[in-house]
Amino acid sequence: MILFVVQALNGFQLGMLLFLIAAGLTLVFGVMKFVNLAHGVQYMLGAYLGVTFAAHAGGFWPALVLASVVAGLAGLVLERLIFRHLYGRSELDQVLATFGVIITLNEIVRVIWGSSPLELAMPEGLSASFQLMEGLRYPVYRVALAGAGILVAVLLAFVVNRTRVGMLIRAGASNQEMVGALGVDIGGLFRLVFGVGAMLAGFAGVLAGPLVSVEPGMGENLLILAFVVIVIGGVGSIRGAFVAAVIVGLVDTLGRAMITDAAKALLSGPASARLGPAVASMLIYLVMAAVLAVRPTGLFPARA
Amino acid sequence: MAEALLEIVGLRKSYGALRVTDGVDLRVAAGTIHAVIGPNGAGKTTLIGQIFGAIRPDSGQIRLAGRDITGLSPHRRARLGLARSFQITSVLPEFSVLENVALAVQGSHGSAFRFVWPARSEAKWNGLALAGLERVGLAGRAGDLASALSHGEKRQLELAMALVAEPRAMLLDEPLAGAGPEEAARLIALLGGLRGSCAILLVEHDMDAVFQLADTISVLAQGRVIASGTPDAIRADPVVRAAYLGEDF
Numbered sequence: 001m002i003l004f005v006v007q008a009l010n011g012f013q014l015g016m017l018l019f020l021i022a023a024g025l026t027l028v029f030g031v032m033k034f035v036n037l038a039h040g041v042q043y044m045l046g047a048y049l050g051v052t053f054a055a056h057a058g059g060f061w062p063a064l065v066l067a068s069v070v071a072g073l074a075g076l077v078l079e080r081l082i083f084r085h086l087y088g089r090s091e092l093d094q095v096l097a098t099f100g101v102i103i104t105l106n107e108i109v110r111v112i113w114g115s116s117p118l119e120l121a122m123p124e125g126l127s128a129s130f131q132l133m134e135g136l137r138y139p140v141y142r143v144a145l146a147g148a149g150i151l152v153a154v155l156l157a158f159v160v161n162r163t164r165v166g167m168l169i170r171a172g173a174s175n176q177e178m179v180g181a182l183g184v185d186i187g188g189l190f191r192l193v194f195g196v197g198a199m200l201a202g203f204a205g206v207l208a209g210p211l212v213s214v215e216p217g218m219g220e221n222l223l224i225l226a227f228v229v230i231v232i233g234g235v236g237s238i239r240g241a242f243v244a245a246v247i248v249g250l251v252d253t254l255g256r257a258m259i260t261d262a263a264k265a266l267l268s269g270p271a272s273a274r275l276g277p278a279v280a281s282m283l284i285y286l287v288m289a290a291v292l293a294v295r296p297t298g299l300f301p302a303r304a
Numbered sequence: 305m306a307e308a309l310l311e312i313v314g315l316r317k318s319y320g321a322l323r324v325t326d327g328v329d330l331r332v333a334a335g336t337i338h339a340v341i342g343p344n345g346a347g348k349t350t351l352i353g354q355i356f357g358a359i360r361p362d363s364g365q366i367r368l369a370g371r372d373i374t375g376l377s378p379h380r381r382a383r384l385g386l387a388r389s390f391q392i393t394s395v396l397p398e399f400s401v402l403e404n405v406a407l408a409v410q411g412s413h414g415s416a417f418r419f420v421w422p423a424r425s426e427a428k429w430n431g432l433a434l435a436g437l438e439r440v441g442l443a444g445r446a447g448d449l450a451s452a453l454s455h456g457e458k459r460q461l462e463l464a465m466a467l468v469a470e471p472r473a474m475l476l477d478e479p480l481a482g483a484g485p486e487e488a489a490r491l492i493a494l495l496g497g498l499r500g501s502c503a504i505l506l507v508e509h510d511m512d513a514v515f516q517l518a519d520t521i522s523v524l525a526q527g528r529v530i531a532s533g534t535p536d537a538i539r540a541d542p543v544v545r546a547a548y549l550g551e552d553f
Contacts, residue, residue: 164410171396171407178394181356182411183382183469 002136007257013142015249016149020204022229022241024197030173030236032087032190035094038101040219042198046071046205047214048113051120060123064206071202076195106216120209145207153242160238173236228284232291234298248284255283309334309503310473315364324350326527332503339506339514342524348507352477356388357381385472389462397451404450405433405464412469436468456487473503480510
């Protein structure tokens, strides 16, 4: 039971990290039909910048703000130099070019920060743990991280659903050509969405910093999960990204814990030790396939 | 002819060896309806795309009220007073009728990025949007979802979205496409009522509508204007009859 609660909490918190990454990805994909594999790079950049700013700019909190902003700006620079030339081109061009960006930036990060994993210290105030239930202490920081994810989700939902800019973003995701014909600068709208998306991914990188090892290529694993999230949630939908991120986070985390145990219990011998993890890593894709079989455009499609 | 508000001079566009637009000249005078007709594949939609800026011409010039707009992006053209309706119905189905028009008001006023928070001027914007809906006779459906409208009503909504920008010129790409006889009659009356408010370039397959509405008709065939004149002159033109109209006219 305790294990289950811990894993569920961890899964939810992975979901919040995924949401922060997927939010930008889904809007960029939805509004511009642009497949940005390099979105995970923003997450990595956020984490590395977080390490540097934490060491030289007065600790975790200033680093959280500075690294998010700088990661966002870096995203805008990439958009200006590379990505905007890819709009309207085939997915293959977009995938190849942004994959190139991943490789290049991973190398640049290696040159600047070195290949060995770095650590980002937890902020002082949140490094404790608290009594969650009988026999279970849970780190405050992980709860704070999940809280930050929920806060961002509420903010984004408000902006997207209740403001004029949000209305344009939803309209742009639905029919970009028509919105341009109404006199809306689609390029400007997209830069805004892209910058915010890059910033959120950077923000997620700093938040994850104290929990994971900060190393080159750390963004790619989460990026794949983030793509699963936006496919399940429905491309272009913030609400879909949130729900799907929680689902993917929970299924992935609980699956890894439960299925491995179940396999050990049901089978014996060395095969069981291998079978469990193999099935667990397939779980989210099974969920994705099941969702797509029932709702081919995802749970909350942005395009009606 | 009066001063041309929308003027197209020597427009050319080729895809490989295929000349889709082959030296097209058009002049649309203020307050008139100028129809472009032609068989399928004559290059009408490509022509509209170039005028609106979605497709870049190889050569030639497009002028709006004397200003060269050939190199401008679609949204800049829209801000200068060029509105457009699409061949395929383009409203946002998950938005309300009023929201669709309010979006158009917002776009045409260019303040999209200044209003992060719900604006105090909401009432003013919605007032403008409602006035646009009244112009096309759709005010009664303001609160409904756009997806609940009939096909003809969606066409009316599109017109309202174009009109709230107070355009100087409008491009209407087959506004009657898919409309039944009754809807078509209502839309024709509506379009006729717009004469005088702006220059209208109309691309339409419905010949009855074209001959009822147009002040001037240009006939496009294989990317060229083969004839241009009043409806009567076009109806009598032997070249047009041979190339396009057939025996029906």
